[in-house]
Amino acid sequence: DTGVSQNxxxxxxxxxxxxxxxxxxxxxxxxLYWYRQTLGQGPEFLTYxxxxxxxxxxxxxxxxxxxxxxxxxxxxxEIQRTEQGDSAMYLCASSLSGLAxxxxxxxxxxxxxxx
Amino acid sequence: xxxxxxxEKLLSVFKGAPVELKCNYSYSGSPELFWYVQYxxxxxxxxxxxxxxxxxxxxxxxxxxxxxxxxxxxxFAQEEDSxxxxxxxxxxxxxxxxxxxxxxxxxx
Numbered sequence: 173d174t175g176v177s178q179n180x181x182x183x184x185x186x187x188x189x190x191x192x193x194x195x196x197x198x199x200x201x202x203x204l205y206w207y208r209q210t211l212g213q214g215p216e217f218l219t220y221x222x223x224x225x226x227x228x229x230x231x232x233x234x235x236x237x238x239x240x241x242x243x244x245x246x247x248x249x250e251i252q253r254t255e256q257g258d259s260a261m262y263l264c265a266s267s268l269s270g271l272a273x274x275x276x277x278x279x280x281x282x283x284x285x286x287x
Numbered sequence: 288x289x290x291x292x293x294x295e296k297l298l299s300v301f302k303g304a305p306v307e308l309k310c311n312y313s314y315s316g317s318p319e320l321f322w323y324v325q326y327x328x329x330x331x332x333x334x335x336x337x338x339x340x341x342x343x344x345x346x347x348x349x350x351x352x353x354x355x356x357x358x359x360x361x362x363f364a365q366e367e368d369s370x371x372x373x374x375x376x377x378x379x380x381x382x383x384x385x386x387x388x389x390x391x392x393x394x395x
Contacts, residue, residue, distance in 0.1 A: 175330075203381060214291075214373050214385030215331070228380055263331070267381065274381060278331040 176279035178264050184285045185254055192250045193282045197266030204247050205276060206239060207263040208232065215263050221247060222269065254286045289314050291374050293386035300364050301394050308359040308389050310348075310374030318376040320350055320357040321383070325371045334359075334372070344368070364393045 177196045185191050197204050202223050207215035218237070219229045223244035233239075236254075241247040251258055261281045267274035290313040300306055312318065320337040335343045337350040337357060348359045357374060371390050375383040 205382065207383075212296075212387070214293075214375070214388050215383070217382045217384065220380075220382055228382065265383075269381065275333055275336070276381075276383060277333075280330045 176264055176266050176277055178262075178279040178282050180282060181280060182283050182285075184287065186287050187254060187256060189254055190250065190252045191254060191284060192248055193262055193264075193284075195247045195249070195264030195266075195279060197246070197264070198268075198277060201266035201268050201277075202244065203267045203269050203274060203276075204241055205265040205267075206247070206249055207265065209261040209263060209281070210259075218249075251284075254284075256286045259284055259286045289318075289376065289378065289384050291376055291384055291386035293372075293374055293389050295389045296387070297390045297392065299392040299394060302366055303363050306359075306361045306364045306368070306391065306393075308372050308374075308391065310357045310359065310386060312355050312357065312374075312376050314355075314376055314378065316378060318378055320348070321375045321377065322346070322348055322357075322359050323373045323375055323385075325373070327370070331373070364391075366393050366395055369393045 179194045205220040206218040209215040221241040236252045239249045261283050263281045264279040265276040267276045292311045322334040324334045325331045346361045371388050373388045374386045
């Protein structure tokens, strides 16, 4: 296991198209997080899962965004009817929750460009 | 409101000089504070967290609850320290709230 992986690494799409990103967490990690990062900003929280349950969603996550984590393994983030404002780096992180605050390990990100 | 502020977008120092990257936070409760680093063309990775009180790659950070600060320090900067540094806090849900980041540039 080489860490968190994300696919694709880059995605260019036209406005109005749907896109889907995949995140494969570190195998024993039960928590999975999605963040979005725009140029010059730090990552912003979008949503997170504990196993297959989606426990929190940011107000940034409009109804065009949907995330799933079937069977508590990999996760997908889908954006419907993309807009130019969706252009960003989408980061996935995973962690193993326990008694203490868990450490999140990040993937390389998927860079989305909406034309 | 939960917020992390990193007032400097860019910090440029010469090799061997001391470094201090500033971080202030706003949180009602007892947050966990972190510093993450991103080297060129690499993924974001944890540098240190306040609860572990470690020194990683010569960096230390002390949580000052009175000043709500968690500044990152290193006595002698190295060229390989050049990177983007993000301060972040975590509440009880585990999600991270990041600052805008500071680019550290260490000149030879």
